[in-house]
Amino acid sequence: MGTSTMPSRSNPTSTSSAVPTKPNSPSTLVGVYRKPAAEFVRGAGVELFDADGKSYLDFVAGIAVNALGYGDSRLEQAFARALDGSLIHMSNLYRTAPAEKLADALVAASFADQVFFCNSGAEANEGAFKMARRWGRGVGGVAKHEILALRGGFHGRLFGTLAATDRPQYRAPFRPLAGGISIIERDLDDLAASLNPETTAAVIVEPVQGEGGVRVLDPAFMRALRDITRERNVLLILDEIQCGYGRTGAFWAYEHSAIIPDILTTAKPMAGGLPMGAVLATADVASAMQPGDHGTTFGGGPFVASVALHVLERLRAPELLANVRARGIQLSDGLERLRNEHAAIRAVRGIGLMWGVDVTMPAREMVSRAMELGLLVCSAGEHTVRLLPPLIVSEKDVARFLVLFEEAIRG
Ligand SMILES: Cc1ncc(COP(=O)(O)O)c(C=O)c1O
Numbered sequence: 001m002g003t004s005t006m007p008s009r010s011n012p013t014s015t016s017s018a019v020p021t022k023p024n025s026p027s028t029l030v031g032v033y034r035k036p037a038a039e040f041v042r043g044a045g046v047e048l049f050d051a052d053g054k055s056y057l058d059f060v061a062g063i064a065v066n067a068l069g070y071g072d073s074r075l076e077q078a079f080a081r082a083l084d085g086s087l088i089h090m091s092n093l094y095r096t097a098p099a100e101k102l103a104d105a106l107v108a109a110s111f112a113d114q115v116f117f118c119n120s121g122a123e124a125n126e127g128a129f130k131m132a133r134r135w136g137r138g139v140g141g142v143a144k145h146e147i148l149a150l151r152g153g154f155h156g157r158l159f160g161t162l163a164a165t166d167r168p169q170y171r172a173p174f175r176p177l178a179g180g181i182s183i184i185e186r187d188l189d190d191l192a193a194s195l196n197p198e199t200t201a202a203v204i205v206e207p208v209q210g211e212g213g214v215r216v217l218d219p220a221f222m223r224a225l226r227d228i229t230r231e232r233n234v235l236l237i238l239d240e241i242q243c244g245y246g247r248t249g250a251f252w253a254y255e256h257s258a259i260i261p262d263i264l265t266t267a268k269p270m271a272g273g274l275p276m277g278a279v280l281a282t283a284d285v286a287s288a289m290q291p292g293d294h295g296t297t298f299g300g301g302p303f304v305a306s307v308a309l310h311v312l313e314r315l316r317a318p319e320l321l322a323n324v325r326a327r328g329i330q331l332s333d334g335l336e337r338l339r340n341e342h343a344a345i346r347a348v349r350g351i352g353l354m355w356g357v358d359v360t361m362p363a364r365e366m367v368s369r370a371m372e373l374g375l376l377v378c379s380a381g382e383h384t385v386r387l388l389p390p391l392i393v394s395e396k397d398v399a400r401f402l403v404l405f406e407e408a409i410r411g
Pocket residue numbers: 063120121122123125154155156157206210211239240241242243267268
């Protein structure tokens with residue numbers, strides 16, 4: 001192990017207030033991320049600590065993954081139980097109880113009749129696209145195959161999902177992208193013009209667009225989208241990878257518009273930080289999938305599924321969802337006050353514990369200033385700062401966040 005090539009943790013030559021980043025440091029990790037120099041070593045509640053002992057209030061939560069925060073004793077017990085003399089992995093060649101119990105629990109908690117497990121968000125969306133195309137082949141012998149995604153949407157970085165992701169800078173270096181997947185405007189007229197009953201298999205939508213700037217789609221738009229997809233026999237796929245599992249204050253984001261999708265994808269917080277994703281589908285769609293049509297070595301393994309059963313129960317708890325709503329209102333009120341008082345804040349958008357703050361400076365600069373002050377936030381586009389705290393965040397944590405965020409805005 002060549003430790004001499006690791007980047008050093010501090011940058012003594014830096015005199016600016018910006019947190020040092022080392023994009024060009026020699027490293028054995030492929031350089032697709034620009035990481036700050038701090039190295040995180042432990043966490044407690046909503047707090048993280050770096051190797052120098054500095055503490056940070058975490059409003060990123062591993063990008064909406066660490067919903068239960070850090071050091072949660074019940075989650076740790078669930079990990080221990082899942083390990084205790086049990087199986088870690090069996091592949092999908094054999095039955096194991098935890099995956100079947102988890103699928104039952106997800107079906108009981110949603111519109112769905114069947115579930116396919118995988119290992120990440122992008123993989124869940126790839127699975128959803130395949131299900132939609134497989135279903136599309138069965139409709140009257142016509143191969144409905146096109147997948148439509150919305151302007152501002154983000155669905156992952158694999159080939160199919162990249163073609164559905166509206167980020168020119170992510171797409172350009174990898175053209176040609178996967179075919180049969182197009183982006184349409186977030187507009188009912190464009191939808192009406194684009195949905196072809198003969199060729200369109202599905203529309204994929206995030207009820208709250210996360211990476212695209214935290215845009216809460218209007219429930220009336222969602223209902224109109226459901227109506228038109230139904231009229232034209234097109235599937236509606238909801239990508240709830242970031243906005244589902246309690247983040248908006250309802251367990252599923254689709255509950256806010258009272259619509260029922262045909263397929264839903266989920267991932268991030270599902271398994272307490274272990275990689276897991278899932279595709280939930282109605283019987284009509286799922287029954288199109290035949291043995292051999294899709295697969296994964298790791299998806300739904302007994303260890304990860306056991307932990308996910310615990311997480312599902314915790315994140316569906318009415319008290320947890322009530323906390324998300326109450327803290328969301330506190331955050332919304334506090335951010336609105338800051339917007340009124342600081343010209344550097346242009347707009348504030350969000351729901352529950354998923355917020356976007358448009359700032360006049362580059363979002364990256366705000367992320368850096370906040371980190372210097374001991375606050376972790378992330379970006380969602382050039383000028384949007386995104387807030388995704390753990391769902392267990394307290395009133396005191398939100399109050400502390402508002403103080404630190406205001407300090408960061410002042411610079
Ligand atoms: C809405 C949405 N879909 C898909 C993905 C891709 O998930 P993953 O990074 O686990 O592949 C993300 C990740 O941020 C996401 O926010």
